[in-house]
Amino acid sequence: xxxxxxxxxxxxxxxxxxxxxxxxxAAALRWYEAHGFDFAVVTDHxxxxxxxxxxxxxxxxxxxLTQNVERCEPPPEPGLACLLHVNALFVAEARAGRFxxxxxxxxxxxxxxxxxxxxxxxxxxxxxxxxxxxxxxxDAGLLTALSRSGLRLFELANEAIDSNNAGDAGHxxxxxxWDAALTRGARLFAVATDDAHHYDDAPAVTARGETxxxxxxxxxxxxxxxxxxxxxxxxxxxxxxxxxxLSLRSVAREGAALTVEAAQAGVTIEFVGAGGEVLRTxxxxxxxxxxxxxxxxxxxxRVRAADGRRAWTQPIWRE
Numbered sequence: 001x002x003x004x005x006x007x008x009x010x011x012x013x014x015x016x017x018x019x020x021x022x023x024x025x026a027a028a029l030r031w032y033e034a035h036g037f038d039f040a041v042v043t044d045h046x047x048x049x050x051x052x053x054x055x056x057x058x059x060x061x062x063x064x065l066t067q068n069v070e071r072c073e074p075p076p077e078p079g080l081a082c083l084l085h086v087n088a089l090f091v092a093e094a095r096a097g098r099f100x101x102x103x104x105x106x107x108x109x110x111x112x113x114x115x116x117x118x119x120x121x122x123x124x125x126x127x128x129x130x131x132x133x134x135x136x137x138x139d140a141g142l143l144t145a146l147s148r149s150g151l152r153l154f155e156l157a158n159e160a161i162d163s164n165n166a167g168d169a170g171h172x173x174x175x176x177x178w179d180a181a182l183t184r185g186a187r188l189f190a191v192a193t194d195d196a197h198h199y200d201d202a203p204a205v206t207a208r209g210e211t212x213x214x215x216x217x218x219x220x221x222x223x224x225x226x227x228x229x230x231x232x233x234x235x236x237x238x239x240x241x242x243x244x245x246l247s248l249r250s251v252a253r254e255g256a257a258l259t260v261e262a263a264q265a266g267v268t269i270e271f272v273g274a275g276g277e278v279l280r281t282x283x284x285x286x287x288x289x290x291x292x293x294x295x296x297x298x299x300x301x302r303v304r305a306a307d308g309r310r311a312w313t314q315p316i317w318r319e
Contacts, residue, residue, distance in 0.1 A: 002225040006248075007038035009220050009231065011089060011128060012064070012158065012193035015051075017044040021197040025051035031199040033057040035216045039231055043087045048123070050096040060090045060228050062125065063099055065116045071107045080135040084109065086116035088125030089153075090232045095123050113138065113146055121150075126232060128153035128191065133164035133174050140172070140180035147186035152236055154178070156190035156312060157244055159218035161211055163195070175302075175312075179276035182298050182315060189235070189314045192218035192242035218244050223251070238314035245309035249285075251301075253316050256291040260301045260313060270302045291318050 010032055015025040023031075025042055029051065032040045039058040042049040050061035065086045072082035101119070104112060113129065120127035129151055132138040138146075143154060156174050157165055167173040172180070178190055196215035198205050205212040221241050224234035234240060241251050247263040260269055262285040269287040271280040274296030280289055291299055300315040 004223050004225055007222045009039040010037055011041050011191055012043050012195045014044055014197045017047040017049045023199045025049050028199050029053050041089045046099045048091055048096045050093040058228055061093050062089045065119055067112055072109050073107045083135045084112050084137050085130040087128040088120035088123050090126055092124035127151055130155050131158040131163040136171055140177045143181040144184045144186045147188050153189050153191055155193055157192035157218045158195050160195040160213050183274045189238045190242050190312055191220050192244055194218050241311050241313050243311040246305050246311040248311055251313050258299055258316050259288040261286040262303055268304045272300050
């Protein structure tokens with residue numbers, strides 16, 4: 001049988017099928033392959049892109065189910081809008097082409113997100129809630145409720161410049177949202193993504209004085225055999241870590257123990273529990289902690305490098 005490997009993947013990227021990128025899918029995928037990615041899912045706005053790709057990198061069709069609606073409840077804060085986005089990953093190739101939502105039946109945010117989850121399922125995909133702090137689309141309570149409706153993935157680190165991952169004085173960070181949802185019982189796995197729109201054209205975009213949304217800044221690394229069904233299954237099982245550039249040699253989520261080993265020295269490993277409490281800090285590339293050493297319902301790890309790069313493991317839970 002094929003052996004499992006650690007595979008670097010991108011779960012959020014745009015092409016000229018999105019309307020806000022000028023790069024054809026073939027060129028975007030060549031860019032990702034040249035940057036060492038093992039797989040990528042193309043996620044254009046309300047368009048299933050299923051491109052042929054002849055290179056080494058595996059490519060899956062996807063879509064960003066984009067609901068930019070005039071009204072939602074609770075309403076957005078002044079100056080913000082109702083921009084509610086969910087990726088459907090690994091959708092059926094037969095669904096390639098334009099997707100259209102019917103007019104919304106309710107302005108409630110939970111119901112708008114729920115219909116995106118239903119659309120993802122109908123397309124044969126895996127739902128992933130995108131950039132919860134972009135226009136503050138989703139809070140911890142909503143993440144918790146959607147988890148109970150089947151949501152398994154959300155963007156902890158969407159590396160687009162306007163995703164507001166860190167939050168602000170009036171809004172928690174996306175990592176704090178994750179811990180709040182996990183503490184309430186949600187079973188959510190966290191991803192890092194690029195949300196890229198610009199590739200070889202990025203220098204020209206910047207030269208015009210515009211913001212370039214570039215790639216290879218946020219990604220997942222999945223422990224799976226090298227085929228798309230196995231990668232999909234590993235994501236749903238939490239057999240991956242999210243990263244903004246930091247590489248891990250291994251992550252073992254075995255029973256009640258979590259063991260992390262970084263691929264380089266000079267890092268700090270933090271074990272995090274209920275409410276986001278840092279339970280243990282280890283200066284060095286390898287560390288282990290068990291659920292028996294904490295009273296909380298879950299345990300996860302965060303790895304930090306001095307230059308700001310980070311990696312996050314998925315939680316283990318007390319059964």
